[in-house]
Amino acid sequence: MTASKERHGSRIANAIIIPMFAVVLIAVAITFGLLIWSAHISDQAAEKSQRQLLNGTLQLTRDQFARQQASVLVKDPIYYITTGPIYDTAWLYHNVALWLKQRYGFSRTILLDQDRKARFVDGPNVYEKWVTRDLLDRLDPAVETVQKRYLASLKALPSGLYYFDPDYRINEHNLSETGLVSIKGNIYLFSATAITPELVKLVSQREPPAMLISFKQLNGELLAEIGRISALEGLVLDSYPAPETSGPLIDLEAPDGHSIGRIHWQAEQPGQEMQTRIAPVLTVLALALVGLSIVVMTFIRQSTRHLASSRADAVRASLHDPLSGLPNRRQFKQLLDRTMNDTQIADKGAAVLYFDLDRFKDINDTLGHAAGDHVICAIAERLQRILPENAIVARISGDEFALLLPDCPNETQAERFMRRLQDMMVQPVSFGPDEIHVTVSMGAALAPRDGLAAEDLLRKADIALYDAKSNGRNRWSFFEPSMQEHVRTKDEIARELRKAIDEDLLDVAYQPQCDSRSGRIVAIEALARWNRRNTGPVPPSSFIPVAEETGLINDLGLWILRRACQDAQCWPDLVVSVNVSPTQFKHPGFVEKVSATLEEFAFDPGRLEIEVTETVFAGRDKKALQSLRRLKDLGIKVALDDFGSGYSSLSYLRHFPFDTLKIDRDFISAMTDSPEARAIVRTIIRLGQALGMTIVAEGIEEKQQAEYLAANGCHRLQGYFLSHPLPAKDLDEFLADHEIQMEMKHQSLEVERLRSAEY
Structure with a gap:
């Protein structure tokens, strides 16, 4: 009976609360939606008006340029000079180019003959070769349009002559064409006008005219004048490729249709201003309405749930x-x-x-x-x-x-x-x-x-x-059924690995590290190897995780350390790097066992380098930090391996004074194709240098990588470019051969130096 009342009360509460709350939310949403829509429509209208005004101003400016240019062209002297066999370039410079430059500010001039070849060019720098085939191709549509208009103005007479009679009633500038074009990354206004006779109206042949094209750069001063005329402030001109911007803009196109830039500005937003004034009031009213609804809803729902909770608590306690x-x-x-x-x-x-x-x-x-x-x-x-x-x-x-x-x-x-x-x-x-x-x-x-x-x-x-x-x-x-087999195989690997450690059936390979300046081998990294009976070599990526999971990593790590100390007695000048798992630091007596191993083999602690990853510090384990400090107190070097692969390596550099920093191999492999990777590597090297650390780069496979790292101050280089990991006996041969190569290189450099001194 009680449960029935509880369900009934809950249904009543939901029947009241849900429709009421839905109506409130819909009303609030519609109100705000109308406000936003109205503001958007108003802003769009304002932006459209401003765009039309700016386009009109640009067209007026272009028409003015056409009139300014035409004032010097409709004269017989220039007509005869440009239609004759010889061009008087001095006359054209002083009476056309210089006159247009001084009077109207046209900074560049091109005169095309009847075959559209540039016969006269003037610019701000007489030695500048700015008239290119690409520029002429961009201007060609405008030139062709003017020439067609000119030819249409030549009316045939019965005598066979042609009478030049342009119809200026159709278009005041029908023998001119204006536009925009890009020259050396800058945007210019240009006017292309046909050179026409002033007095002589009769010609014997119907030929295209010579053309004068004048340019004026669309610079800040001219842009400011356009903004003043169009009553738009803050006009900004961008050449392509242009950065991403927000707000209204107009594209600027060359005569051939290619975009060369754009003008953008901060549009007035009357709708946004209206929305800013009204929104706070509507927000307060909406919050008050929603708040009241929530209070009512909470009160009703709590009343209906109170009885149900008592019974639910009793059932929950037992089950x-x-x-x-x-x-x-x-x-x-x-x-x-x-x-x-x-x-x-x-x-x-x-x-x-x-x-x-x-x-x-x-x-x-x-x-x-x-x-x-x-x-x-x-x-x-x-x-x-x-x-x-x-x-x-x-x-x-x-x-x-x-x-x-x-x-x-x-x-x-x-x-x-x-x-x-x-x-x-x-x-x-x-x-x-x-x-x-x-x-x-x-x-x-x-x-x-x-x-x-x-x-x-x-x-x-x-x-x-x-x-x-x-x-x-x-x-x-x-x-999957194979998972059972996988579990069985893992158990088998763990048992055999235990046996391999106990019976000394593992091996250690050593990968050399060379000094980036002298090229000599200065250190080696000890790496575990296991040749499993009946199945062959087992990759470390297979047996190391098993050792971690089963706790064998402690015995395995100590075995590798002992073998490395024993083998390294043959290489008294080399530093030996040994990887240590985070699990080993948690093992009681880890530092004592390391110290005992060094004493057993009379191994100099200064030649031992312990490599750790930032996972050693996971959970801010104070014991791990204490163990590391005790190792340093013994004189052992500590290296932070795979630096940069985690998210907080920098914090570890603050908490512990590492001796060595090993750059993660992922950054090294990416250096060839990634400028970002190269920048990160440079930053890591500089960071390590600033902290007085030795910088080691591992995973080097290419000569270019080694040269780049050496040039940027990396101290030690390691990877297949130098050598694969080698057994101890092969390492002896490698070191001997490498020393011979270095000596020969030194002698060769000395000979070159002596030859240079003689000259």
């Missing part, structure tokens, strides 16, 4: 996890059994998801268990918000969750939910001043494909979860 409020393991198992016993499960299908929070232990270790509990509760709350109908999610233990998706016949539908779950995790969990970022790894098994027994589905989902975590975390995997 759910007390911390998260989710079903516990026992309840989930019962619900899963019930679903699997459904006779229609073979047709409907179902998915069982098993997931946990990535690196949840780090949250408890660094922020405390209170933070971990807070994260569990926050994740449980988010899960409930996105849970599909009829789905069940449970907290199994710690940070592990299980979820049942009924009516899920295929992987696509399961992936849809898992993608929503990952999207939900993007928002960090707030805990006091801290923002905790959480990701999840998920494994899934499908019924009936992977079985119908609840225990089998949970086990297979757990195997799929292990696959997801092994392949990088923050992802999901579906169970």
